[in-house]
Every structure is written in structure tokens, then in C-alpha cells.
Amino acid sequence: MQLPGETADVIATMSTVWDRTTEFLSDNLASVTPIALLGIFVPLTLLGNLMPLMKSDGQIADLTIGVIVLVLSLVTIWGGIAITALAFDPPAGRSAAVATANRRFLPVLGISLLTALIVLVLVMPIGVALGMSGMDMTALAAGRQPAPPTNAGGVRFAGLYFLVLVPFLLWAYARFVLLITPIMVMERRGFGVYGRAFVLTRRIGWKVIGLILLYAIVSWVASAAANTVFGSVFRLLIGGEGAVTLASVLTHIVVAATSTIFSVLATAFVAKLYLATRDAREAIVEAA
Numbered sequence: 001m002q003l004p005g006e007t008a009d010v011i012a013t014m015s016t017v018w019d020r021t022t023e024f025l026s027d028n029l030a031s032v033t034p035i036a037l038l039g040i041f042v043p044l045t046l047l048g049n050l051m052p053l054m055k056s057d058g059q060i061a062d063l064t065i066g067v068i069v070l071v072l073s074l075v076t077i078w079g080g081i082a083i084t085a086l087a088f089d090p091p092a093g094r095s096a097a098v099a100t101a102n103r104r105f106l107p108v109l110g111i112s113l114l115t116a117l118i119v120l121v122l123v124m125p126i127g128v129a130l131g132m133s134g135m136d137m138t139a140l141a142a143g144r145q146p147a148p149p150t151n152a153g154g155v156r157f158a159g160l161y162f163l164v165l166v167p168f169l170l171w172a173y174a175r176f177v178l179l180i181t182p183i184m185v186m187e188r189r190g191f192g193v194y195g196r197a198f199v200l201t202r203r204i205g206w207k208v209i210g211l212i213l214l215y216a217i218v219s220w221v222a223s224a225a226a227n228t229v230f231g232s233v234f235r236l237l238i239g240g241e242g243a244v245t246l247a248s249v250l251t252h253i254v255v256a257a258t259s260t261i262f263s264v265l266a267t268a269f270v271a272k273l274y275l276a277t278r279d280a281r282e283a284i285v286e287a288a
Contacts, residue, residue, distance in 0.1 A: 044256035
């Protein structure tokens, strides 16, 4: 049954959200840029250059690499919160956005860890089934070709479970997870953030799923193209051997810059999407 006022004018449209996103970024580029550089670009650049060292033989201890990666990942979360806060209140400026990110970092991190734990529990049956099938999980984790499994039933179960799990996770991300950071920043909810996200994405779930797929494809193609094109050019012009070279560093800088642009766009878009859906739901409730 359609609630009074629940019309196409009330439900947020993606084109409107996109217009608001581009307007925000163009009007506040000076405030967004320092946050994006410190909170996204620098961590992504360092992560890109650290990954080859993780595959090399003993150049840096695995534990040290793990700690560095963890710290850089936390910085990117902080950067996303700061850009979200700035998108909510541009006139307050960068300092207010940074202060909000500092205050809301731990709550957002806690919900993010809980979300990751839930996903891990959902994925765990695949590993259990493959392990029970006799597959060498150690070789699989190391990237080596494992020996053929002794129990084909476990492999079939893992495959079928994976085919069901992937679309479910995509749907769950669109309905329960995508708006978590904006909700935590603006409404300061606890575990109820999942229910709130589900309510806000009502009637636009499929649109959100389509946007997620489109963003994933476009951003991946852009990053892959930057890595391939600029990597080839830098290797031809500069050359070098080893896990980390000047050519590889420059390539990772270009790729990180490309990824930063898409990350900023996505973060600002999600913030504006939250505002649009929140206003739409409030209008529906008032009309009802």
C-alpha cells in the first residue's frame, strides 16, 4: 500500500543526488582536497608500494607490514568520515569536518568491524567445505595450485554457496551497509544503524545496487587502465629492477590519484544520498 505523499517527487532520484554531489565538490574543492590527499591519496600510495614488498623474500617482516597496512587503512576510514562530515555542512569548513571525524571515528570503526565480522561468518562455510573436501588450504592461501580434492561434494557445496552468497552480499551491502557512515555521523546510532539504513533505502534498493555495480566496474577499469598505460610508459622511460623501482612508485602514484578521485566521488555521493533519502522519508512520515 502506498503511503500518502510517497510519490516520485518524494523518493530520491539518483540524478538529483549526483547533481548535488558535483555541486558540492566544485564549490568546496579547496576544503576537500587537503582531506583527500592526507586521508586517501597518501595511504593508497603507500599501500600500493608496500604490496610488492609483502611478496618479496624477507625485505620487511610480515608483522611490520601488517601493522603499517592496518594503520593506513584506519587513516582512509578517517578520511571518508571527514569528507562525509564536510558534505553535510560545507559552510562549517574543513576544521569542523576534521573535528567531527575525530569524534565519530571510533563509533564508525566499531560498526565497520562488526560488519566485517558478520561477513566473515557468512563466508566461513566456504572455507569449511573446501577444507572438508580435502583441498590443501595452505597451498590455496599461498597462491599455489592445490592438489585435487578427495571429496567433490564439498567443492560443489562451496561453489553453490558462493553463487548464492555473492548476490546476497551485494543486496545486503546496498540495503544495510552503504549508508552506515553518514548515519553514524549525523544520527549517532548504535546497532540500530542497520535498521535505519534498511528503512532509508526502501524503494531504491535496486537503483543503489545498479550504482554500486556501475561504480565498481568504472573505477576498476580506470585504475587498471592507469596501471597498464602509465606503468608501461614509466618502465620504458625509466626502467629499473627489483620489487620497488622509481617506475613502480610513479605508477602507484598515478593509480592512487585515480582511486582517490573515485573514492571522493563515492563518499560525497553516499553522503548526499543519505540526505536525500532522509528528507524523503521524513516527508513521507509527515504526509502519513
